[in-house]
């Protein structure tokens with residue numbers, strides 16, 4: 001065992017920052033942009049700068065901006081209905097009322113939303129929205145916002161961005177936080193007064209997900225290990241219409257906006273079926289549509305489902321959905337003439353690191369924003385296109401709070417002494433695959449209770465192996481530990497919920513940890 005040498009001396013001040021932001025998606029970038037220019041800021045990006053969920057967002061960003069026929073109140077109502085009225089009313093008020101500030105701001109920064117011939121913005125419709133209020137850039141809105149923000153942040157002199165820089169660990173210190181970062185094969189310790197986790201979702205804990213490769217829950221895990229409160233991690237959204245290609249982990253999403261523009265859902269017999277489940281038909285919220293597909297598949301005995309937009313004008317389809325059209329064409333489907341095979345898959349996390357309306361976690365100086373955070377705005381099911389908005393609104397508010405807090409800089413930096421085993425072995429192979437299989441079986445759209453109990457027992461053991469073993473601290477280890485921790489918390493919450501429902505609950509054959517036996 002040895003102490004990791006600092007690549008640069010801490011007293012040389014080189015690796016000391018006012019703020020370190022883990023995450024270079026929309027939440028991390030917009031947070032950095034809104035921080036006071038007097039603060040020295042470092043952004044960490046685990047892989048390439050634009051490899052993140054933000055870049056994958058297709059449909060758009062919801063918000064009431066320059067549309068007199070709509071109102072924040074209506075937006076709030078739709079958000080509540082989709083979220084099963086479990087939404088936090090205070091943070092949801094902030095979200096819908098401040099949408100106009102951030103939509104205006106990103107337009108000013110250069111985001112190019114689609115417009116109508118009369119110059120007004122084209123607002124599209126998505127499931128669960130009662131009004132056309134989704135601003136979009138064709139069908140690649142996330143990439144447009146991510147690239148625009150990146151361009152703006154790269155010009156800021158007070159901000160440094162590190163690409164391919166893995167946050168391996170983060171510890172609370174007397175002066176703030178110490179980060180252990182693995183960049184270009186070298187370990188570096190960086191210190192900050194405040195820390196912002198904007199590390200995105202947890203999709204990679206499933207066998208099939210729409211999420212990008214970075215979505216392994218690293219920030220949630222490190223916040224959990226620092227003692228931050230984690231909330232509603234079992235509130236997972238399964239998108240009903242992922243392209244049904246069970247050959248790759250990352251499933252290509254067929255945006256909600258395709259249904260918004262009139263596509264039908266059809267079963268294995270080519271028949272529409274949503275009328276048997278919900279009067280909003282194809283435009284019911286995502287959880288309702290995903291559940292309906294699973295019920296329908298039990299009824300028909302088939303997992304073959306389709307999205308059909310062939311009745312619409314082919315030129316309109318190609319113009320409105322150029323990215324989806326060309327991706328499907330590459331996979332052998334022409335969406336103007338062919339029905340698109342779809343099936344639900346993991347898509348989004350409503351829960352996360354619990355934060356208040358300024359994105360403050362329960363650990364002093366630690367902030368969380370974007371998908372890794374739980375502001376409570378989504379309730380138990382996110383309304384389509386509310387997450388890019390949440391990432392913008394709450395990262396801006398975090399930046400305002402941090403800028404105020406750091407007007408009086410604190411004491412000298414006191415770095416944490418990270419240690420590690422120099423010749424430690426690589427993690428055992430197969431653990432990540434096993435975790436994903438357990439999650440896919442036990443906790444998909446409708447939880448499988450016996451599989452949940454058996455899976456939880458195994459996850460407890462895997463987590464223990466990773467937490468207590470002396471393994472080489474590299475990206476594989478960090479991600480495996482995160483997947484195990486996230487699976488442990490999700491299944492732990494689900495275990496508690498299942499335990500409350502006596503009818504559904506077989507007695508577990510193992511002794512669950514005390515914390516999960518409590519109410």
Ligand SMILES: Cc1cc2nc3c(=O)[nH]c(=O)nc-3n(C[C@H](O)[C@H](O)[C@H](O)COP(=O)(O)OP(=O)(O)OC[C@H]3O[C@@H](n4cnc5c(N)ncnc54)[C@H](O)[C@@H]3O)c2cc1C
Pocket residue numbers: 022023024025026027028044045046047049051052053054055056057058059060061062141142165166167168198199200201210211212214218219253347348369370371372384385386387388389391478
């Ligand atoms: C296919 C798809 C379509 C979507 N469509 C929409 C839509 O139309 N509208 C909408 O509102 N939402 C949509 N969403 C959801 C939305 O895109 C995300 O919730 C949002 O972009 C998350 O932003 P973020 O900044 O929190 O995380 P991300 O954009 O995922 O960024 C996470 C960042 O954290 C970094 N990171 C993670 N771990 C580490 C680590 N250990 N060390 C260093 N860096 C780390 C990553 O490198 C990355 O830079 C969609 C999501 C997907 C997957």
